[in-house]
Amino acid sequence: MIELQQVSKRYANGFLALDNVNFHLEAGEFAFLTGHSGAGKSTLLNLIAAIETFTQGQIIVGKQHLKNISPRQIPYLRRQIGIILQTPNLLRDRTVFDNVALPLVIAGYSYKEITSRVRAVLTKVSLINKENFFPLELSGGEQQRVAIARAVVNKPSILLADEPTGNLDPDLAGEILCLFEQFNRLGMTILIASHDLGLINSVKHRRITLAEGKLIDAPVTA
């Protein structure tokens, strides 16, 4: 589902963020991407979502080769990928419902379909009673759950999360992780960048570790 072949990323200032990284994530896999801050975790996720470009190698997401991907294709790539960042990045002037509905509006679903899908996903993240709230009226954990709902409402085949529990206390982080596992059971390929070892050790999933831009080991733990 996600394949990196000898991928390197060098920033314009000369800094080598990723150095000859190889790995392959099968469809339906659940993996953690770990490493210290600055190890290149966010860069790697950004490359997979075509937010940044890489300088060498090839990345294949689904069937899409990302080297020389045209700007026109990027939106369609991103519709296959749910992206969750450390900050929820919600639109403050829209309700929870409207925030979650946005990917469906973009993809051109009918109002009826949007309503039923948004309600379903809000039920899953336990926010169905807050669909008319505005983001600032919610707690941090709730805001992050809205962001997750927005990321999965379009039923993407891949979910990328960059420190999704970074701002949350351990209990809430556990709840969020639980949600990700539920989506994984439905067939979604999941890659979570995190340096929260306590959280990562609480479940048994594949772990990919980055250090100074290099992949150290990718043991598959069932």
Add this chain to the structure above:
Amino acid sequence: MRQSQPKNLTKRKRSGFLKNYFIRHIQAAFNSIGQLSRTPINTLLTSAIIGIALALPTALFILLKNVEVLSHNFQQTTQLTLYLKPDITENQARELSQALQKNPNIREVRLISPAEGLNELQQQAGVKNVLEDLQNNPLPWAITILPTSNNHAPEGLSQLQQELRDLPETDTVQFDTDWVQRLFALMTLAHRAIYALSLFLGLGVLLIVNNCIRAATEHNQNEINVIKLIGGTYAFIRRPFLYTGATYGLLGGILAWQLVDLLLLWIKNPTHHVATLYHSQFHLLGISFFDTFVLLISSIMLGLVGAWFAVGRHLRATKTA
């Protein structure tokens, strides 16, 4: 879930592409109208600036159109007077006037005998006493000529005048083409000046809209980034801003139209009064349906183009985000 998605997508694409397209446009339109109505003062001020900028060239165009009608009216009454040589007899004069009647460039010919000429002169105040002192009639035979209406351009008139002057019977041709030529020259100049002015003010409107939309894109930077992140195309991002630009243009155009209408209403009665004093049937031409249509379409286009450039530049500048 993964397996079922592509099937759904193609099915949806086939069945409801047009419907979706319209839904998206309606969504974008409502989105932009909503944003505009949330900042009514700002919207009205921007539209007012655009309206005033467009009202000026529109008013001048209407004014020029009126002047053209007026000058056409003048030319309808343009006549040349042909004074024949003193030794021309009545028969010769009649023959000539019949010959002239056949000239395709001449609409109407009227022969005036010396007696009639004297009579006409006597009608005019002040000359009467002088004429009474005369022993015999000094006036020659004369022919007044109305050119056909397609001969009203200065060149045609000059040519006709030359033709008449070259006739052996002619003593003098009385007609002052200079003022017609001057009027035409002035109107050509006015046309050019108004076009140039429209161009500048149109450019100004473009920049105003561009600036407003640029500010709006910066204000909505976060929203644009989020939309990009969840797979929104450039077209999707651009659409509401295009509607905003077009709405500014439309509101400005309507305002310009109303301002010009108001101006015409204001000068209608005085114009009519002046026309009556000159015994003229002249009626002020208003802003026609076609003029309004052109005005509104151009103002909407200016808004659209201004917005297009603003969003395009913004999207290029934030490409990597």
